[in-house]
Amino acid sequence: MPTPSPPLWEIEPHTKAKHAILSEYLKAWFQILGRNNLKVGFIDGFGGPGRYLHGEPGSPLIALDIAIKSGISSKILFQFVEENKERFQYLKNEIAELKFPPSFEISIKNESFANILSSILDYLERNSFTPSPIFAFIDPFGFKDVPFSLIQRLLSFERCEVFINFMVDSINRWLEHPEDGIRSHIYALLGSDDTHSIIHSENRVISLRNMYEDRLRGVAKFVLPFEMKNKQDRTQFFLFFASNHRLGHIKMKEAMWRIDENGDFSFSDASHRKQSIFRDFDLEQKIRSLQSDILQKFGGCTCVPSRTIQQYVEDETIFLRKHMIKALKIAEEENKIFVRPTTSDGKTRRKNSFSENTLVDFC
Template sequence: MATTETIWPLEPHTAAKHQLLGQYLDAWYPILGSFNKRVVFLDGFAGPGIYAGGEPGSPEIALSRLLDHSAFQRMPNTEFVFVFNERDKERFDSLENRVATIRASRQPWPSNVRVHTKNESFVSLGEQMLSGLNGKSLAPTFAFLDPFGYKDVPIELIQRLVKYRRIELFIYWDYNSMNRFSTAGTAVDPHLEALFGTDEFKSAPPAGDPKRKQFLHDLYQQQLRDVCGFDYVQSFEMVNADNRTGYYLFFCTRDLTGFDRMKSVMWKVDPIGGRRFSDVLAGKTVLFQEEVDTAPLRAELMEHFAGQTVSIQEITNFVIGHTPYVSTHVKRKTLAPMQKDEVIACPGQKTRGQFPDGTLVSFPAR
C-alpha cells in the first residue's frame, strides 16, 4: 500500500492483526472495566477508519467490541475513553466521518463512552497527554500503535507514556525498514536511534546473514523490556505474499494474566506455533490440522525443574512468562502425557492425569 493513499484495500495480514486486537479487547474490557472508574483505549495511528471494501478500521473494531460486549451493560459506572489520532488530514477527515456514522447508528449513545479524534503527530499527542496529567497517574490504558514505517514512535516517549503499571502496549515494528537501513549509515540513523533508544542496531549482522533478523528483533524486544519496563513481551511475525517478513507486532504488559490471554489469541491465529501469520496461506483450508507440538515444552520443563517438586501454579506461571506456550497447553497437553509415560510423579494427587490447584509435580534430576 502506498503511504500517499487515503483509503486502501484490506490486506490479509491486516485482517489478522485486527483479529488479534479485537479478540484481546473482548477479554480486556470486562476485566479492566469491572474494577476501574476510567479505562482508556489509545489508537495513535488510527488511519481513515475504513478500508476500500467497507471493512472497519481499528477505531470501529475497538468501539464495537465494547458496545456489543455482553458485559458492557454491567459497567455503567466505568468511563470508557477512546482517543483516535491520525496525522494525515485527508485520512483524519475520513476518520471523523466514520466515527460520526458509528455514533449516529448507535443512538442513544452511551453516556459513559467518550470518543476523541485528534489530528496530531503521535509525538505531539503523547506530549499533550503527559502534560495534561499534572503529575497524576494515567488510567488503565491499552495503547495500539500502528504507524507507517519507523518514524514518529520514539521509545523514550513510549517509556514515559507507559511508565504507569496498568498500561499495555500493542505496537507495530517495521522489520522491512530495519533490514534495509539498520547498517546503511544513512540519514535514517537518527530515526532508528529514536525508535530503538540506542545505536546498537548498527552492530547487526550484514544484509543476507540469516542471523540479522533475529538480532534486530531481539534488540527491540529487549529495549521494550529494559527501557519501557515491561515484564512480559511477545512478538507476532507477519509474513507477506512474497513469503518475506514485513513486520512484527509486539505485545507488552506487566500482567501475567493479560500476557496469557494475548498469547492465547495469537495461538488462535496461528494454531501451530502461536507466533506467525503468512499472507501466503490466508484463506486456504487446512484439511488436516496438526496438533500443537508440546515436545519442546516438555523438554524445557524437564530442564528447568530438574530435581524439584513444585506446584502446578509455579509450572503454569513459568510456561506463560518464559515460553511460547500458554496455560491451556500445560495440564492435558503436556503434564498428563508426561505422567502417563512415568516421567513425572505427583505426590498426593487424587486423580491421575488431573492437576487442580495445589497439585505438586516432581521432576527427575538430570
C-alpha cells in the same frame, strides 16, 4: 507494503490477522479492566481512515464496536490520532455515524502521534498520579514518529501497555540511508544509534527484532512478538505486545494462539490457507519441548503444586495452561513424573486431573 497515498486502501490478509489479534485481546481487556476500574483509556495512535477500500472496519471502529458490545459501565476515554487530513476527515465521519453509551469520551485529533502521546505523558507526569489502565495501539506505516523514549515513559506507568507494529522490513531497507534525517527516525524508534552490529549481522531482520524485543524487555515484564509476512512470504513487521501484567500477557498469548494455532506466532499471506495442514504434528512436537522445559526447570523437586508449574509456563514460555496439562499428562504416562494421589488441600486427586493443588514429584 508500499505506503499507500490514496486515503483508503485495500486490506491485506495480514492486516486482517492483525485486527483479529487486536479484537481477541480487546474483548478480554475491556471486560476485565472495565469491570475493575472506574476509567480506562484506549489510544489508537495511527488511526487510519476508519475503513478500508471495500468497507472493512479499521482499528478505531473495531475497538469502538468491541467496547460497545462489552456493555461495561466504566468510563472509557478513546484517543484516536490521524495525521493525514483527508483520512482524519474520513475517520471523523465514520465515528460520527455511530451511537455510543454516555460513558464513552471520544477525542479524534488531526495531529502527529508523538505530539499527542507526549502531551498525555506530560500531563500524567505533572500530576504524578497513577493513571487508569491505558492500552495503546501503535500502528504506523513505517518507522517515523514512534520514539522509544515515549514508549518507555508510557510503560513506566504500571497499568499501561502497548501493542506496536514494528515495521522491520522498512527499517531494514532504510537502515543505512545516507540522509541523517531518515536514519534519525530509526535511531529514535530503536532508542539507540548503535546499529553497527545489526548492519553486519547475518540476519538483519532477526537482529532488529531481537534488539527491539530487548529494549522492550528493559521496560516491561512481559513482551510478545508476532511475525507478519506478505504474499512473497517475506517478513513485513512484528507486532510487539509489552505489558507489566500477568493476566494481560496470558490474554494476549491466547489471542495469538487463536490466530496461529501452531504456536509459531507467525502469519503469512503466502501460506495462510495452508497453515493448518501440519498444525497438529508441529504442535505435538512443541508440547514435547514444553515438557522437557518443565522437566528441566523442576528436575529433582518434589511436591510441586501444579499452580507453581502453571505460573512458570504462563510467565516464562509462549504456552498456556492447556498446553501444560497436555505436557504433564504425557509425562505422567511415560513415568517421567509422579503425581501424588492426595492434593495439597487434602483431597483425593481425580484421575488425570491437574488442578492447581495437584502435587507433582519430578525425578
